Amino acid sequence: MSLSAKARMQFMKDLGFPAMLALAKKTRGKRRPRQANPDFGPPLKCAGRLKEIMTRHYYLSRFAPGARPVAWVTSGAPVELLRAFDFYTMYPENHGALCGAQKMGPELCEAAEQEGYSPDLCSYARVDLGHFFSGKTPAGKLPKPDLLFCSNNICQTVVYWYKVLAHRLNIPLVLFDTPFNYGEINDTDIAYMKEQLLEMIPVLEKVSGKAFDLERLLKLAELSKSASQLWGQCLETMRARPAPMTIFDAFIHLAPVVSLRGLPVARDYYEILLAELTQRVAQGIGAITNEKKRLMWDNIAVWYKVRDFSELFAARGMNFVAATYTNAWAETIQHLDMSHPWESLAKTYSLVILNNNLEHRLKLMEKMVGEYAVDGLVVHSARSCKPYSLGQYDLKRLLSQRLGIPAVVIEADITDYRFFSEEQALTRLEAFFEALEAA
Numbered sequence: 001m002s003l004s005a006k007a008r009m010q011f012m013k014d015l016g017f018p019a020m021l022a023l024a025k026k027t028r029g030k031r032r033p034r035q036a037n038p039d040f041g042p043p044l045k046c047a048g049r050l051k052e053i054m055t056r057h058y059y060l061s062r063f064a065p066g067a068r069p070v071a072w073v074t075s076g077a078p079v080e081l082l083r084a085f086d087f088y089t090m091y092p093e094n095h096g097a098l099c100g101a102q103k104m105g106p107e108l109c110e111a112a113e114q115e116g117y118s119p120d121l122c123s124y125a126r127v128d129l130g131h132f133f134s135g136k137t138p139a140g141k142l143p144k145p146d147l148l149f150c151s152n153n154i155c156q157t158v159v160y161w162y163k164v165l166a167h168r169l170n171i172p173l174v175l176f177d178t179p180f181n182y183g184e185i186n187d188t189d190i191a192y193m194k195e196q197l198l199e200m201i202p203v204l205e206k207v208s209g210k211a212f213d214l215e216r217l218l219k220l221a222e223l224s225k226s227a228s229q230l231w232g233q234c235l236e237t238m239r240a241r242p243a244p245m246t247i248f249d250a251f252i253h254l255a256p257v258v259s260l261r262g263l264p265v266a267r268d269y270y271e272i273l274l275a276e277l278t279q280r281v282a283q284g285i286g287a288i289t290n291e292k293k294r295l296m297w298d299n300i301a302v303w304y305k306v307r308d309f310s311e312l313f314a315a316r317g318m319n320f321v322a323a324t325y326t327n328a329w330a331e332t333i334q335h336l337d338m339s340h341p342w343e344s345l346a347k348t349y350s351l352v353i354l355n356n357n358l359e360h361r362l363k364l365m366e367k368m369v370g371e372y373a374v375d376g377l378v379v380h381s382a383r384s385c386k387p388y389s390l391g392q393y394d395l396k397r398l399l400s401q402r403l404g405i406p407a408v409v410i411e412a413d414i415t416d417y418r419f420f421s422e423e424q425a426l427t428r429l430e431a432f433f434e435a436l437e438a439a
C-alpha cells in the first residue's frame with residue numbers, strides 16, 4: 001500500500017466527499033419536490049441517510065486501490081474475516097441490483113453475452129462481467145480488486161463467475177465451501193468449514209500485508225452480529241398493523257447489512273432505522289395509507305420494477321410485510337457466538353436459506369405467514385436464480401393448501417427485463433387480486 005494513495009483516500013473521506021455531498025444537497029434543494037402519492041404514508045426520514053452512506057461507500061471505493069486492499073465478495077461470504085485485515089469490500093451482487101434498478105441490466109448482460117457468456121446465466125453474473133468488459137456502471141467506477149472472496153452457500157454460479165474474474169485479473173480467489181444442508185448440520189461439516197477459514201488466514205495476510213489479530217476479528221464479528229440483529233428487529237416492526245414500512249422499502253434499506261456488515265456504520269444506521277420504525281408503529285403510521293391486505297414476497301426483488309410494483313399494490317391497499325429474501329440477513333445470526341468464532345461463523349453462513357432444503361424453506365414461510373399475519377403470497381420465479389426458484393411451484397401449492405391463502409407466481413428476472421412479460425405478470429396478478437379480495 002502506498003502512502004500517497006492513503007493520503008488521497010483520507011483527503012477524500014474528510015474533505016472531498018463532504019464537499020460533494022454539500023453541493024448535491026444544494027442542487028437538490030433547488031429542484032421541485034416530487035408530488036406525494038396519496039396511497040403511501042410519509043416516506044421514511046432516514047432514507048436520506050441511507051443514500052448518503054451508500055453513495056459514500058461507492059465514491060470512496062474509487063480511491064481505495066493502493067490505499068487499502070480491495071476485495072470483491074459474494075453476498076453470503078463470511079466477510080468478518082476480511083474486515084479483520086482491513087479490506088475495502090465491494091459486492092458485485094449489490095452493484096448488480098443497482099444496475100437493475102437503473103434499468104441497465106440488458107445493456108450489461110449483452111456486453112457479457114457478446115464475449116460468449118450464455119443468456120441463461122444468472123444476470124448478476126452477466127451484469128458484473130458486462131461491467132468488467134465494458135467499464136459501464138451507474139456507480140462511476142468500481143475499484144479493481146486485489147482478491148476475490150466467494151462462498152457457494154448461495155449457489156454454484158458464483159464459483160464459476162469468480163473463477164473467470166480471478167483468471168482474467170490474475171488475482172487470488174478464496175472460496176468458502178459450505179456443504180448443503182439436506183437435514184441437520186453435523187460436526188464433520190462444521191470442522192471442514194472451520195478448517196477452511198483457518199487456511200484462509202495466511203492468504204489474507206499475504207494480500208493485505210497485515211498480521212491476523214483474533215481480538216479484532218471478535219470485535220468486528222460482534223459489530224456484524226449487532227447490525228444483523230437490528231436489521232431483524234426492523235423487519236419485525238412490520239408485524240404491526242399497519243406495517244411501518246413495505247418490503248419494497250426493505251429491499252432498499254437492506255444495502256448496509258449486505259455490503260457494510262461488520263462496520264460501525266451499518267450498526268449505527270439500523271439503530272436509527274429501528275428507532276424511526278418503532279416510533280411509526282407507536283403513532284400508527286403505516287407505509288401505505290389504507291392497509292387492507294398483507295402479503296409475503298418470495299425470492300430476490302425484480303429490481304427494475306420495484307417502484308411500479310409498490311405503486312400497483314399500494315393502490316389496492318395491499319402491503320408486503322414479509323419476504324424470505326430480506327429475512328435472510330437476520331435468519332441465522334443467532335448462531336454467531338464469540339466464544340466459538342470459527343464454528344459459529346461456519347454455522348451462521350452455512351445455514352442460510354439457499355443452502356438449506358425445501359422443507360426448511362416451507363416451514364420458515366409457514367412460520368412467517370403466521371407471525372406477520374399474511375393474507376397472500378407472491379412468488380417471484382427469477383429466471384436468473386435457479387437455486388431460489390427451484391421448487392417454487394410446489395412451495396406455492398403446499399402453502400396454499402396448508403394455510404388456505406391465495407398465492408401467485410410471477411415469472412421475471414432480477415435485472416434482465418428482456419425476459420419479462422408485463423402483460424403475463426399483470427394477468428396473473430389481476431386473478432390473484434380477485435382471489436385475495438374475495439377471501
Ligand code: SF4
Binds near residue numbers: 125156158300384414
Ligand atoms: S442471483 Fe441466484 S444465481 Fe445469481 S448469484 Fe445470487 S444466488 Fe447465485
